[in-house]
Amino acid sequence: MRYWLLSLLLLTCGTSWAQPDTTSLPHSSLGWSLSPHGTIRILLLYVEIDWDVTPEKDPQANGAEHWEKGRLPKWKDEVFDPHPLRPYKGQVTQYYHDMSLGRYTVLGDYIDKLLVLKQSEYPTVGQAHSVGSLAVKEANKMGSLQTRHGLSTADFDLWQRGGRAGMPKQLGADQPHSYDHVMVIVRNNGLTHNQGSVDNGSAGKLFGFESDSQSRFGGMNALPFEILQHEFNHLLLGGNNFHSGGGNASQFQSYFIALQGGWSMMGGSSSSLLTCSGWDRYRLGWTPQDSPFAIRATTMDGLAMNGDLDPLNRDTGLYVLRDFVTTGDAIRIRMPYLNKDEYPQFLWLENHQGWKRNGVRSDRFHYELEMTCVNGVVPGIYAAMQVDRENRSGKDLYGGHADYLRALPASGFYDMEPRGDTVINQCLWGSRMRPLVVKERWNNPLAGASELEIPLFDPGTSDRLFRAKDGVIPRIEERDGRYVDEAMFFGHSRQAFTPSGNSILNKSSNPPLANMTTMTSTSGRSLYKGNKPDNRIIHLSDFRITVREQRADGSIVVHVGRNDFLVDRDVRWCGDSIVLHPPLDTGRYAMLIAKHRHVRIDRSRTPSRIEAPDTVGRARFFNDPTTLVLLDGVRMRLEESAVLSLENGSTMHVMPGAALELHPKARLVIDRTSCIVLHGDARVLATPKQMKRLRKAGRSKRIP
Secondary structure (H helix, E strand, O other): OHHHHHHHHHHHOOOOOOOOOOOOOOEHHHOOOOOOOEEEEEEEEEEEEEOOOOHHHOOOOOEOOOOEOOOOOOOOOOOOOOOOOOOOOOHHHHHHHHHOOOOEEEEEEEEOOOEEEEOOOOHHHHOHHHHHHHHHHHHHHHOOOOEOOOOOHHHHOOEOOOOOOOOOOOEOOOOOOEEOOEEEEEOOOOOOEEEEEEEEOOOOOEOOEEEOEEEEEEEOOOOOHHHHHHHHHHHHHOOHHHOOOOOOOOOOOEOOOOEEOOOOOOOOOOOOEOOOOHHHHHHHOOOOOOOOOOOEEEOOOOOEEEOEEOHHHOOOEEEEEOOHHHHOOOEEEEOOOOOOOOOOEEEEEEEEOOHHHHOOOOOOEOOOOOOOOOOOOOOEEEEEEEEOOOOOEOOOOOOOOEOOEEEEOOOOOEEEEEOOOOEEOOOOOOOEEOOEEEEEEEEOOOOOEOOOEEOEOOOOOOOEOOHHHHEOOOOEEEEOOEEEEOOHHHOOHHHOEOOOOOOEEOOOOOOOOOOOOOOOEEOOEEOOOOOOOOOOOEEEOOOEEEEEEEOOOOOEEEEEEOOOOEEOOOEEEOOOOEEEOOOOOOOOOOEEEOOOOEEEEOOOOOOOOOEOOEEEOOEEEOOOOOEEEEOOOOEEEEOOOOEEEEOOOOEEEEOOOOEEEEOOOOEEEEOOOOEEEEEOOOEEEOOHHHHHHHHHHOOEEEEO
C-alpha cells in the first residue's frame, strides 16, 4: 500500500499543464515516445564487465578513481533524485526541472548492487549496445527488485505503454506492470565514455516485468551526463533527424553543409552551452507557467508581452529579456522576404546570465569548470537561427532534417583556411589539431563560417566535400597573427552580445541580421541540388537589433527597429545571390555608405555547395561568384570618399526603378572580372567624370 500511495502522490503533485485539445492531430508538446510533462521515474542499473576470456580487451582493467573496479561509481547518487523533494540534487533531475521550467520531473533510483557480467557466461558482451539485455539477465539472479531507496516496480510504472508520437500519453500503471524506462551505465565495455543509445521497447523481463523504453551508456571517465540527456531527449523530441546544437553527425541529412555546434537539448559532447534552446522549449510546450504567450518577453515595466516578432509587420520597440534559463524569456524574429516555397527562418535571442549568477549548473560552457583555458560564459545575449522546423502539429510533425539551429556568435563569420601544419593543443585533451588562419580582412558575415561550426575546406583531390574528413574543428586559430588555443568551438566569452561589446545586429554587422544560405545535404551529397526549398538568396533588410542595457537584476533591454540604412563600417559581402530590398519609408535610402567606408562585393572562399567546384586559375571555389541585386524602389548612395568595389567576378544588377547615387568624391571600383548591369530605367547618378571612367573601363552594360 505504501508504494501505491507514493505513486499516486507523484501523479498528482506535478505542475498543472493543459494538453492540446486533440484526438487525431499530433502535437509536438505531447512528446514523441514519452511525455515531456508530468513525472517519470527511471530504473538505473550499474554494470561492470569481467573480461575473463580475453582480458586484453578490457578498456579499463583496473578501474578509475571515480569508479573503482568491483564497486558502484562514487557518483551513483548524483544522477537522479528518487523523490520530488526540492531542491533537487541529482544532475539529471535538476537538468530537466530547470530546462522545463518545472513542467517535467525526471526521478530515478538504482539497483543497489554492481552487476558483473562475465565474458565466459555472456559471450556477446563485446557487442556494446546489447549490454542492456545482458544486465537484465544478471539482475534477475537477485530474485527481486532491490533499489537504493527501497522502491517497488509500481514506483517505476507511472505511464501506460503504447503512447503514439505526438498524441496524449496516458497516466497510470500498466497491467501487468511495465517499467517506463530502464537505463544501464557500464564501466568498461565498447561504450567507453559519452557513448550510448536509446530505443523503445524492452530489454527483457526484469524481475518478471518488461519495460516501455531502454537506454545504455558508457561511463568510463565520469558520469556520462551529455550523452545520457541527449539520448533520453530523443524520446521527447524525435529521431536522429533532430540532432542539433553540437549533437549531429556527418551521415545525417542536415540543413547546412557544415556540422553545427551551439546549444540544444539535442546537443551533446560537441555543444557549447549545456542548456536547452528557446526552440526546444517552444517545441515541447515548456512555457512559463504564468505566460499567455508561447514565446515571452516583458515590457520596460515588467509586463508580459509576445516575444514572437515580425518586424516586417511593424513588431518593433523595446523588449526586456530576463534570464532565459530561469524565466523562459526569449525573442524570436521572423526573417523577411523568404518565399512560401522556401524554408522559413527565425532568429532567436536568449539572455544567458550564466551559472555563477543564476545558480543553474547547466548554464555554462561545456568545459569551463574543468579547464581554465576555456573562456567562461559572460552575461549577454546569445543568438541562433532556426531553419524550418516550424510545424508543431500535423502529420509531418516528426519529419525534417538535422542541424535546424545555427548559432550566431558575436565573434562573427569569416573565411578561414587551415594553416597547413598540425600542433598539439594545450586546451582540452592535448590532441593533434590543425590550426585555422583567420584574418579581419577575410570577414564574410553573409556567407562565411563561424567558430561554432565545423567548416569544410577544398580537399584538392575530390570534386566533393565530405564532412567526416574535410572539416576542421575551430579549437586553435591564428587570428591576424595571434595564436589562440582556447577551444572556441565549445564556447567562448566573445560569442555573447553585450551592451559594451558587440551590441548591434543589422545589415552591416558581423554577424549580420539576415537570413542564411542553406544546402540540405549529407556528407558529399545534396538533396535539392541548390533548388527550393533551400534558401539560396540572402536578403538585406532595414532591420536593426540593439542590445541597449543590462540592468542590475540581470535583465537586458533589447531594441528591435527598422529604417536602418547606414553602413558605417567597412564590410565585405559575399554570397551566391544577395538582394537589397527597399525600406519601409520609401523616401529614405535603402543603403547609405558613410564617409570613408568601403563596401566590397567579393567572392566567398567558404563553400556554399558540396560538389562541382568552379576553377579560376589555380583556385577552386565551391560556390558561385557574388551577385548583388538592387530591387525596384531601392536608392543606394555612396557618401564622400566612400568606396563600393566589385571584385573576383562579382556582378551588380540595378533593376528597373532602382538608383545608385555617387557623391562627387565617392568611388565605384570594378575589377576586370566584374561588372555592373543596368536594367530598363535603372539609374546611376554620378558626375560626368565618374560616368566616363565607368564607361571607359568597359565594366558596365545596360539591358533594356
